Amino acid sequence: MLRYLPFLLVLALWIYAFIDCINTPESQVRGLPKVVWVLIILLFGEVLIGPIAWLAAGKQRQPAAGSAGGTPAEWHRNHGTKWVAPDDNPEFLRSLREENKKDEALLKDWEADLRRREEDLRRKETGSADGGTGTGDGTSGSDGASGKDGGTGKDGRTDGADTTDKSGKNPEDTPPAAS
Numbered sequence: 001m002l003r004y005l006p007f008l009l010v011l012a013l014w015i016y017a018f019i020d021c022i023n024t025p026e027s028q029v030r031g032l033p034k035v036v037w038v039l040i041i042l043l044f045g046e047v048l049i050g051p052i053a054w055l056a057a058g059k060q061r062q063p064a065a066g067s068a069g070g071t072p073a074e075w076h077r078n079h080g081t082k083w084v085a086p087d088d089n090p091e092f093l094r095s096l097r098e099e100n101k102k103d104e105a106l107l108k109d110w111e112a113d114l115r116r117r118e119e120d121l122r123r124k125e126t127g128s129a130d131g132g133t134g135t136g137d138g139t140s141g142s143d144g145a146s147g148k149d150g151g152t153g154k155d156g157r158t159d160g161a162d163t164t165d166k167s168g169k170n171p172e173d174t175p176p177a178a179s
Contacts, residue, residue, distance in 0.1 A: 010048060017041050017051030021058065028060045 018041050026034055037058045044050030085091045
């Protein structure tokens with residue numbers, strides 16, 4: 001297995017250099033046109049001349065994005081960060097005020113919706129007490145049985161169905177049979 005390791009390393013470097021060359025924009029290629037670099041990498045890849053030449057001289061190397069071109073220690077020395085407590089940070093306080101305004105507006109909308117729904121329920125309750133199947137004075141239709149909601153019949157049901165049997169009693173009024 002170890003005898004294949006050098007071949008695999010050469011192959012990995014060859015593939016890396018080829019893909020790097022293809023993905024590099026034309027403006028960052030140095031010395032020769034991009035097509036010539038691809039040919040050099042492919043033709044001289046087995047002996048590592050092509051890939052090493054590409055990595056050393058073919059591409060413009062730039063410092064890492066966001067760095068000032070120096071070491072990380074230099075960057076930290078040049079870019080000191082000042083920590084500010086949240087209650088001293090004007091942006092944070094402004095964002096809190098904006099969120100508070102949004103929350104208050106949402107709460108007002110919810111309260112208005114709740115009031116509107118309560119009004120609708122009150123109107124429905126007064127409408128059913130006034131209209132219903134009753135006469136409006138709390139008495140029910142022809143039998144004269146009084147109901148508080150104005151819409152009940154003899155047996156207290158609101159559907160108006162008469163469930164009395166021939167004896168004049170409701171089935172709910174009779175006690176269950178003893179066994």
